[in-house]
Amino acid sequence: MNWMIFSPEICCLATALVFLFLSMAPVDSRRDYIVAIALTGVAVCASLAGIHAQGELFHGTYRIDLFSQVFKSMLLMGLFLVVVISSGLNGIERRYHPEFYMLLTICTLALMMLVSAVHILTLYVALELSSYSLYILVFLRKGRDQGTSSGMKFFLIGASASATMLFGLALLYGATNAAYFRVLIEVIPGVIHQPEVILGLALALCGFFFKMAVFPFHFWAPDVYEGAAHQVAAYISTASKVAVIAVLLRMAALTGGASTHLVHFLAILAIISMTVGNLTAIAQKDLKRLLAFSSIAHAGYVLVGILCISPQGNTSAIFYALTVLLLKFTCFLVVVQVAFDGENIEIDRLAGLHRRSPIMALALMTALFGLAGIPPTIGFTGKLLIFTAAMEKGYFALVLIAMFNVVISLYYYLLVVRAAYLLEPAEGEGALAPMPGAGILAGTLVAAIVAIGIYPTPILELIRAAAMALG
Amino acid sequence: MTIYSTLFYLLAVLILASTAIAVTRRNMVHAVIYLVISFFGSALLFYLFGAPLLAALEVIIYAGAIMILFLFIVMMLRMEGLEDRLFPLKQWLPAVGVCFVYGMVLVMLIVSDTTDAPPMPAAAAAPATFGQFLFQRHWLAIEIVSMLLLIALVGVLRLGRDAGGKTRPESEVAQ
Amino acid sequence: MIVPYSQVLVLAGLLFLMGMFCLLSRRNLIMMVLGLEIMLNASAVAFVGAALRWQHLDGQAVAIFIIAVAAAEVSIGLGLIVWIYRRTGTVDAGCIESDACRID
Numbered sequence: 161m162n163w164m165i166f167s168p169e170i171c172c173l174a175t176a177l178v179f180l181f182l183s184m185a186p187v188d189s190r191r192d193y194i195v196a197i198a199l200t201g202v203a204v205c206a207s208l209a210g211i212h213a214q215g216e217l218f219h220g221t222y223r224i225d226l227f228s229q230v231f232k233s234m235l236l237m238g239l240f241l242v243v244v245i246s247s248g249l250n251g252i253e254r255r256y257h258p259e260f261y262m263l264l265t266i267c268t269l270a271l272m273m274l275v276s277a278v279h280i281l282t283l284y285v286a287l288e289l290s291s292y293s294l295y296i297l298v299f300l301r302k303g304r305d306q307g308t309s310s311g312m313k314f315f316l317i318g319a320s321a322s323a324t325m326l327f328g329l330a331l332l333y334g335a336t337n338a339a340y341f342r343v344l345i346e347v348i349p350g351v352i353h354q355p356e357v358i359l360g361l362a363l364a365l366c367g368f369f370f371k372m373a374v375f376p377f378h379f380w381a382p383d384v385y386e387g388a389a390h391q392v393a394a395y396i397s398t399a400s401k402v403a404v405i406a407v408l409l410r411m412a413a414l415t416g417g418a419s420t421h422l423v424h425f426l427a428i429l430a431i432i433s434m435t436v437g438n439l440t441a442i443a444q445k446d447l448k449r450l451l452a453f454s455s456i457a458h459a460g461y462v463l464v465g466i467l468c469i470s471p472q473g474n475t476s477a478i479f480y481a482l483t484v485l486l487l488k489f490t491c492f493l494v495v496v497q498v499a500f501d502g503e504n505i506e507i508d509r510l511a512g513l514h515r516r517s518p519i520m521a522l523a524l525m526t527a528l529f530g531l532a533g534i535p536p537t538i539g540f541t542g543k544l545l546i547f548t549a550a551m552e553k554g555y556f557a558l559v560l561i562a563m564f565n566v567v568i569s570l571y572y573y574l575l576v577v578r579a580a581y582l583l584e585p586a587e588g589e590g591a592l593a594p595m596p597g598a599g600i601l602a603g604t605l606v607a608a609i610v611a612i613g614i615y616p617t618p619i620l621e622l623i624r625a626a627a628m629a630l631g
Numbered sequence: 632m633t634i635y636s637t638l639f640y641l642l643a644v645l646i647l648a649s650t651a652i653a654v655t656r657r658n659m660v661h662a663v664i665y666l667v668i669s670f671f672g673s674a675l676l677f678y679l680f681g682a683p684l685l686a687a688l689e690v691i692i693y694a695g696a697i698m699i700l701f702l703f704i705v706m707m708l709r710m711e712g713l714e715d716r717l718f719p720l721k722q723w724l725p726a727v728g729v730c731f732v733y734g735m736v737l738v739m740l741i742v743s744d745t746t747d748a749p750p751m752p753a754a755a756a757a758p759a760t761f762g763q764f765l766f767q768r769h770w771l772a773i774e775i776v777s778m779l780l781l782i783a784l785v786g787v788l789r790l791g792r793d794a795g796g797k798t799r800p801e802s803e804v805a806q
Numbered sequence: 807m808i809v810p811y812s813q814v815l816v817l818a819g820l821l822f823l824m825g826m827f828c829l830l831s832r833r834n835l836i837m838m839v840l841g842l843e844i845m846l847n848a849s850a851v852a853f854v855g856a857a858l859r860w861q862h863l864d865g866q867a868v869a870i871f872i873i874a875v876a877a878a879e880v881s882i883g884l885g886l887i888v889w890i891y892r893r894t895g896t897v898d899a900g901c902i903e904s905d906a907c908r909i910d
Contacts (some may be wrong), residue, residue, distance in 0.1 A: 180781075217771075219769075219860075221767045221768065221772070222771060223773060256789065259789065262785070263782065263785070266778060266782060269778075270775070270778075273771075279769075281771075281772050281864070281867060282771055282772050282775070283770055284868070285772045285775040285779065288875050289775050289779045289782070290775075292779055292782050295882060296782060296785065296789065299786065299789065299886070300789065308890060308893060308894075311886065312886055313836070313898075314838075315883060316842075317881065319842050319844060319883070320829055320845070323842055323845035323849065324826075324845070325823075326872065327818075327849045327852065329868075330856065333856050333864070334811060334852060334865075337856075337859075337866040337869075355736065356815070425908075442839060444775060590707055607879060633808075635808045636808055636809045637810050639813075643817045646817070647817070647820055647821070647824075650824050651841075652846060653844075654824050654825075654828035654832075654840075654844070656839075659834070659837065662837065662840065663840070663884060666844070668869060670847065671842075673850070675845055676851060676854075677851075679808065680808070680858045681858055682866050682869070683856050685866055685871075685873075688833065688870065689850075689884055690878075692849065693873060693876065696877065697877060700880060700884060701840065701880070704836065704884050704887065705836060706899065707888075708887075708891050725844060729826060729828075729905075730823050730826065730827050731842070733819075733823055737816065737819045737820075747840060754861055755808075756863055757867060758862075760862060761867075762866060764867065765863075765867055765870065769867055772871060779874070779875065779878050780874065780877070782878075783877075783881050784857070784884050787881050787882065788874065788883065790889045792875075
C-alpha cells in the first residue's frame with residue numbers, strides 16, 4: 161500500500177500523538193503553541209504537496225482523489241489558522257492547552273477521513289470521532305457555567321442527529337446491499353422510488369445537517385458559539401463546515417439527480433435556514449451569536465449549490481466552502497483580538513475599532529462585506545457562482561428568495577461595520593495591542609479575500625477539476 | 632410458520648413491550664431494568680440472525696456495562712425516588728408530531744412492500760470469520776474507533792477532574 | 807427460514823421511534839441519554855437484519871462499531887450529567903436551560 165498518499169493524515173496523527181504526550185509533561189503554553197504551529201505547518205505542506213495524489217486505501221474504503229485532497233488542504237489550512245490565533249488562548253485553562261491542540265488535530269484528522277471515506281462504516285465512525293472531539297472542545301471552556309448547558313445541548317442534539325443518520329444508513333444498506341459509495345452511486349438511481357430509500361437518504365443527511373447547522377438541527381449553533389472558547393468557535397464555523405460540505409456533495413452525488421423529492425426537500429431546508437438565520441441574526445447583540453446565525457444562513461446558500469447536483473453546482477459549493485473558511489476565520493481573528501481576555505464580546509465593544517486598530521477594523525469590514533456578498537470580495541464571486549448554477553438548473557424562485565435574503569443580511573452586517581467605524585470608542589479603551597503577527601495575518605487574509613474575488617480563475621480551475629473527480 | 636419465525640415474533644414482542652414499558656417508567660431504576668430485558672432480547676435476536684459474536688457483545692457491553700453504568704449513576708445521584716414529571720405537555724407536542732410523521736412513513740413502507748419478499752434464509756457467521764473480515768476490511772474504522780475511545784477517556788477525565796469544582800475548595804480547607 | 811426483511815425493519819423502526827419519543831418527551835437528562843441508546847440499538851438491529859438479508863458481513867461489522875460508539879457516548883453523556891448534577895443539583899433539561907434552578 162502506498163503510504164505517501166496518506167501522508168497528510170499521518171502528519172495529523174503524529175501531531176495528535178505529540179500533544180498526547182505533552183499533556184503529561186509540565187504545563188508550558190508557549191512551548192505547546194510553537195510545537196503546534198510547526199507541526200500543523202508541516203501537515204499543510206504535506207497536503208499541498210500531495211494535492212494531486214490518487215489512489216484507494218484500506219480495501220477500497222478510503223478514496224484519495226483531487227476532490228478529497230482539495231478539501232483536505234482547506235481543512236489543514238483551517239486548522240493551521242486556528243492554531244495561529246491560539247497564542248493567547250485565554251478561554252481555556254492553561255493545563256488543558258495540550259488537550260486542546262490534541263483534540264483539534266484529532267478532529268481535523270477525523271474530518272479529513274470523512275471527506276475521503278467512501279464506505280458507510282468509515283463515514284460513520286469518522287463523523288462520530290469529529291463530533292466527539294468537538295463536544296469535548298466545547299466543554300473545555302474556562303469558567304463555571306459557560307459551556308455547561310451549551311455543551312449538553314450540543315451533545316444531545318449531535319448524538320441524536322448521528323443516531324438518526326445511522327438509522328438512515330441502515331435503511332439504505334438494507335434496501336440496496338451497497339455499503340461502498342461507488343456501488344451506491346450505481347444502485348440508487350434505480351431504486352430511488354422505493355420509500356425506504358428516500359427515507360434512508362433523508363435521515364442519513366440529518367447527521368450532516370446537524371454539523372452544518374441547517375434548519376431543523378440549528379438550535380445548537382448560537383449557544384455553542386457563545387459557550388465555546390473563541391478558537392473553538394472559529395474552528396466549528398470554518399473547518400467542520402468545510403468537511404460537511406464535502407460529504408453532502410458526495411451524498412447528493414449518489415442520487416445522480418434522479419429524485420425530485422430529495423431536491424425539493426433540500427430546497428425547503430435551504431430556504432428555511434437562510435430566512436431563519438438572517439432574520440434572527442438581526443436581533444443579536446453578541447457578536448459570536450450573530451456569526452452563528454449568519455453561518456446558519458450561509459449553510460442555506462451552500463445547500464442551494466449542493467442541490468443543483470450538477471458540475472457547476474458542485475464547483476460553486478466547493479468554492480463557497482473556501483469562501484466561508486476565509487471570511488468566517490477573518491471575523492474570528494478580529495473577535496480573538498478584541499476579546500483577548502477570552503470573554504464573550506458584544507457588538508458595542510467594537511465601537512471605534514478603526515481608531516484602536518485600523519488593520520483589524522479593515523479586516524472585519526472586508527470579511528463582513530464578503531459575507532454579505534459585496535464585490536470585489538470572494539464572497540461575491542462565491543454567491544454569483546451558486547446563483548448562476550441554480551439558474552442554469554431553472555430554480556428561479558429559489559435564487560430570488562436567496563437574493564432577498566442577501567439583502568436582509570446586508571442590514572446586520574452593516575450594523576457591525578457601523579459599530580467599528582462610526583461609533584466613538586468607549587472611555588478608557590486605548591489602542592488595541594494585537595498579538596504578534598496578527599496584523600500581518602489580517603493583511604494577508606484581506607489581500608487573499610480581495611485577490612481571489614477579483615481573479616478567481618486559477619483556484620476555480622483547480623476546484624472545477626476537483627468537482628469532476630467527484631462524479 | 633417455522634420455528635425460527637415463531638422465535639422472531641416472540642422476541643419482537645418481548646423487545647417492543649419491554650422497551651415501551653421502559654420509556655414510560657417514572658422510576659429510573661425500573662426503566663433501566665426493563666431496558667436490560669430489551670437488550671437481552673436484542674442479543675437473542677442477533678443470535679437468531681446468525682451473529683453469535685454480536686449477541687455475546689450485546690449482552691456483555693450493552694446489557695452489561697452500559698446499563699449497569701446507568702444504574703450506578705442513578706443510584707449515585709440518589710435519583711431512584713426522584714419523580715420525573717412524566718411527559719410535560721409542552722414536550723408532548725413535538726414528540727408526538729415527529730413520531731406521528733415517522734410512523735406514517737413506516738406504515739407507508741409496510742403497505743408499499745406487498746411484494747412477497749422471500750423470507751431470509753438462516754445463516755451464521757462464525758466469530759473467527761467475522762473477526763478476520765473485520766480486521767482485513769475495516770481496520771481503518773477500528774483505528775478510528777480506538778481514537779474515539781481515547782478521546783472519550785480524555786473528555787471524561789477532564790469532566791471528572793473538574794466535577795468537584797464547587798466542593799473541592801471546601802475539602803481542601805477542611806484538610 | 808426466518809422472516810421477510812420488511813418485518814425486521816418494522817421492529818427496528820418501532821424501536822427507533824420509541825427511543826426518539828423518549829428523547830423528545832422526557833426532561834430528565836438520564837432518560838434522554840437512555841433514549842439515545844435505544845435509537846442506536848434499533849440501528850444495530852436493522853444492520854444485523856440487513857446483513858442476514860444480503861448474506862454479507864458488512865452489516866454485522868457496522869453493528870459492532872455501533873456498540874463501541876454507544877459505549878463512548880454513554881461515558882461522555884453520563885460524565886457530563888454527573889458534572890451538571892454536581893454544579894446545579896438537578897438533571898432536569900428544562901431547568902438547566904432556563905438557569906432557574908442554579909444553586910450557586
